[in-house]
Amino acid sequence: MNNSTEKAEQAVTIDISGYDVATAEIRSEAKRLLTEKIVDAVVGYQAGRRKGSAVPVIITDPAQAEKLLFSPACVNNLSIYLTKAKKEIRAKGKLAVVAKGCDLRALAGLVGESQFKREEVVIIGVSCAGVHRAGIQPGEPLTNSTIAKKCRECSVHIPDEADLVVGKLPPLPDLPPKEKELMEKLDAMTPALRWEFWKEQFTRCIRCLACRQVCPFCYCEQCLCDRGRPQAVDTSPRPSGNMGWHIVRAMHLAGRCAGCAECERVCPMDIPLNLLNRKMAEELKELYHYEAGMKPVEKGPLTSYDEKDDQSFIK
């Protein structure tokens, strides 16, 4: 799904000096929170083994706060560390978490799904102009060709709902959307052609389930797709089971997915998974005027009944 317009676009480099400000502020805030025992652990990013890379880290000692950083390599959505699927981290006590705008939307969704209470977590929001897309060498500058697709259409550069916001947002370049174009292309297809498109995509799937492991909303104790009696989805990477898995995934994320696009980033087969998530989100918006993750809600449109809901689909 790489797009040919990429080459036609003029090279634009995004100023990320504000990320260093964010790094300094994250460190001092983490130190303060741990020293004053406001939290027991901080979930953030530290440098990875390769120069310029970043990986998630959980620190409990104020002395370790100096390890924390923020850079275009901080791609992971750290909200998964707060779900019940990661019990050993929750067991550390009260947590603080570093969150970009897109991550914050997942956090709001998780509060709505009773995974934690808002007051149990300190959210350190980061002003973020964008992060790297998949496959970029660590340490590369953030440009129109290295930035993630989702960041080109980001509407939450500043996570306002966080407990505090660190960093400084640079002037944002005007980048033409890419995912939107792809969406429009798919929407213009006939259902038969669209089916062929997805069939082709899912044939490549190797069922590594990285998309599941990285998704903040896939926190089930046991995934129904791993069950044997009854077996809902064929577990081997065969076309029918692949299709079943991806349909289950898309349906289970409808009204919940806030678009962090982590599933797409980690997919080793380059399947444009976020297109499905985004399509479901658009349907929800159109039908119920609902956008997931804008604020914690107790009942989303798919778990509530309103007699004013559109019922024209019942024939």
Add this chain to the structure above:
Amino acid sequence: MSRIGVFICHCGENISRTVDVEQVAQAARQMTGVAYACDYKYMCSDPGQTLLKKAVAEHKLEGIVVAACSPRMHEKTFRNAAQAAGLNPFLCEMANIREHCSWVHDDRAEATTKATDIVRMLVERVRKNKKLVPITVPVTKRALVIGGGIAGIQAALDIADCGHQVVLVEREPSIGGHMAMLSETFPTLDCSQCIMTPRMVDVINHPRITLHTYSEIECVDGYIGNFSITIKKKARSVDMAKCTGCGVCMEKCPQKKIPNEFDKNLGFRPAIYVPFPQAVPNTPVIDREHCTKFINGKCGVCQKVCGPGAVDYEQQDQLVVEQVGAIVVATGFKLYDITEKPKGSAIKGYGEFGHGKIPDVIDGLTFERLASASGPTGGKIVRPSDGKEPKQVVFVQCVGSRAREKGISYCSKVCCMYTAKHTMLYKHKVHDGQAYVFFMDARTPGKSYDEFWRRAIEEEEAVYVRGMVSRVYQKGDKVVVMGSDIAVGVQVEIEADLVVLATAIQPRDGADTLAQKLGISYDKYNFYSEAHAKLRPVECATAGIYLAGACQGPKDIPDTVAQASAAAAKVMTLFSKDQLEREPIVARVNEKFCVGCLACKKVCAYGAVEEKEIRDRQGNLIRVVAYVNPGLCSGCGTCQATCPSKSVELDGYTDEQVMAMLDTL
């Protein structure tokens, strides 16, 4: 390997006409796990059931599929038969080859194939069925009656007389309802107050009835046998314990010109008032909207003159919680206000009748107050405009009722009779007066009803004109009624002194909101729905809730009283047991897999899902999971469908069973 028996019913010819039942039986014998299959003309009959019981013994059957009608019809019948044969009743299932097959198909070959498929699916389900044991829940032998009109009063007295505690809740300051407003009642013309007020006194004096007047239902929790009801007691501003009902406050209240709702605004009342002199309880209430003390703080006369010091301006609304086991809903009716045209509603109003604009165009209840000895005129029939005695009165029936194009298609049932009564009451009081009635047709079924109507025409000389009224307008001090006489085929114009409209009966305002609190269903007019139109006319589909009176549909007094007593009998049947048995088709949470997202709790319409804390031996909280209260669960399966990790299973309908049913196709 299971040993399943398949019993295929012809249902007379209902099934065998379209489905080759013998072929289905033959196919069933080949299915895995089926040890015996047969067909019979009426499986539900005594010989049919005997056949089933014998086969269980002879073929050592372990499960049963009855291929016949809907489980709603005969599941209970066959489960009882299975139980009598020594099987767990929940190992017997119905394959619906009537409603789902023979009734809806014409092609014999295809219908037979489909019936075989339905049987095959049910065999798969029964193979995976588990023995279930009914759930028992205790019964609180205390009833709630909502509405203090004649329906509620009758139900409350019957239940209380039987030895059970009753909580009676009435929205208005006094019980009595509409019947207390009526003058004389058909077909015997006995005084409504004379037969009603003693019942009201019985209620307040009854040792087992707790009366909450000026109160509304705030919230309903729980389920059959175990309801918890929160009642909002609105601030009366008068301490009921201290008030002696002497009435000095009402005499001294300087606000005297407030339209009296009980008299249909024909008379006036003070701001501190009882709705009518025979009110029960006889304790006044302050109408805070009109009381000077509450408007600008500058009065307080009633408090000064009150000997026992009962007037309390600081009184607040109060919430009371009552535990009950059964609920009788008797919220009654209102008269269709034809001047209103609610936005977005199919109801269109009758602007052309001038009601609300012409003072001498009134509705039936207003006429009742004019004719009532305790009414604002002392029973003298006069025109609201000038107080003169009307010499020509036109009555119009079916105003709003039976008018599909105006939004109400039902018959209000009581208007034919009360209009006939009105013509008589009028004739008895104005001997030289003439009553005219515009009617579509007279509906007078009921004991002594038709005789009563004939009497109005033949002895009391009311003139009945068959036809509809098109317009009513003021001309000088007369009210002109334009209509048609379809018997003769001419247009008629009558210059009347007074026009009385028999407007349609509608459920009380807020009937839908109350239904939502109770979890009972209602029709498009907001009348409450009974569980079965013929065989369960007083029960709601929601267990433990019963209906009485006009809240279920238009009814006259005898029908209302009969239904109220029937509802009371149903409550007493429920209270005759110490424990209730509930079907064990309930959802269960697999706590090992539940991740506590509580989506099930959000979608549960019965409030059956709770949070449950899982703790280790030291008492440390490990996690929170969902828990389904089997007493509350109705087995609808919504939680099962919603659970993202498939950690909820509905007994009898497990995922494994449903998948097996699908796989066999």
